[in-house]
Amino acid sequence: MNRPPVNSLNTEHLEQLHRALVRLENEKCRGMILSSSSPTVFSAGLDIREMYKPELEKARKFWRTLQDMWLKLYSTPYPTVAAIHGHAPAGGCLLALSCEYRVIVPNVKIGLNETQLGIVAPQWFQDCMRNVIGERQAEKALIAGHMFNTEQALQVGLVDEVAADKAACIARAEAFLASQANLPLLARKTVKLGFRNSTLSRLMTGREADTKIFIEYIFQPKVQKGIELYLQSLSKKSG
Numbered sequence: 001m002n003r004p005p006v007n008s009l010n011t012e013h014l015e016q017l018h019r020a021l022v023r024l025e026n027e028k029c030r031g032m033i034l035s036s037s038s039p040t041v042f043s044a045g046l047d048i049r050e051m052y053k054p055e056l057e058k059a060r061k062f063w064r065t066l067q068d069m070w071l072k073l074y075s076t077p078y079p080t081v082a083a084i085h086g087h088a089p090a091g092g093c094l095l096a097l098s099c100e101y102r103v104i105v106p107n108v109k110i111g112l113n114e115t116q117l118g119i120v121a122p123q124w125f126q127d128c129m130r131n132v133i134g135e136r137q138a139e140k141a142l143i144a145g146h147m148f149n150t151e152q153a154l155q156v157g158l159v160d161e162v163a164a165d166k167a168a169c170i171a172r173a174e175a176f177l178a179s180q181a182n183l184p185l186l187a188r189k190t191v192k193l194g195f196r197n198s199t200l201s202r203l204m205t206g207r208e209a210d211t212k213i214f215i216e217y218i219f220q221p222k223v224q225k226g227i228e229l230y231l232q233s234l235s236k237k238s239g
């Protein structure tokens, strides 16, 4: 990902990611490392400005593009690793959770923090967390909107490995891909999809309902007020 300053996910960036995933699949790619050009941020999650006073059709397109990108990422036939050498809140955490393996560096925060922002992580975000860390830990983390530090993320199983720095993180991600390289492709892909199918189907069969929930939620005046205040707090911080 290379969308400075924080790889926030707007419609255009989501489309780019989606196109890249389609191209990799068409080219029979043998593995992907999802990484960031930023030295300190993996992805800041959804671009909050896409949810602030949007036009209805633009907001619908934004959400459908996110759904498209995620459905592709979660179901790739090739192995995927997240090299998390920077913070990964909310949608950034979703990207990492959607890969098959996660390597992280020290001093990083990662989690589905939506509750803390007064918004709600959609059901499929929640499913991804549950599938990785289990029901009990996911429930606790999501209710609190907990951001895990590196050590906590490893302990709870949110990530698989810690590496010293970006170079080591990429090297460990490559080692994971190498460990998968000799597995029969069809068997590997079939098992992966078997595990992920119920989570994928839940969104695929309820896409329109999920979009409607998103739209009705963000168009509420009190949610808009919350987004406005949050945007102000973010830009004050950097100002």
Ligand SMILES: CCCCCCCCCC/C=C/CC(=O)SCCNC(=O)CCNC(=O)[C@H](O)C(C)(C)COP(=O)(O)OP(=O)(O)OC[C@H]1O[C@@H](n2cnc3c(N)ncnc32)[C@H](O)[C@@H]1OP(=O)(O)O
Residues within 6 Å of the ligand: 005, 006, 008, 040, 041, 043, 044, 045, 046, 047, 048, 049, 087, 089, 090, 091, 092, 113, 114, 117, 119, 120, 121, 122, 213, 214, 217, 218, 231, 234, 235, 236, 237, 238, 239
């Ligand atoms: C049953 C009911 C169901 C209801 C369902 C409703 C569904 C609602 C949708 C819910 C889904 C939400 C998922 C999300 O992903 S929401 C996004 C959450 N993300 C965050 O909270 C991250 C916020 N950012 C940070 O914490 C930090 O920026 C950082 C990532 C830790 C990096 O810190 P750093 O100090 O390096 O950088 P700055 O904070 O100074 O930021 C630099 C500039 O980038 C702007 N910025 C940061 N994050 C975002 C963002 N997510 N979107 C847009 N812009 C962002 C920040 O304002 C600075 O801009 P400036 O320089 O112009 O001021």
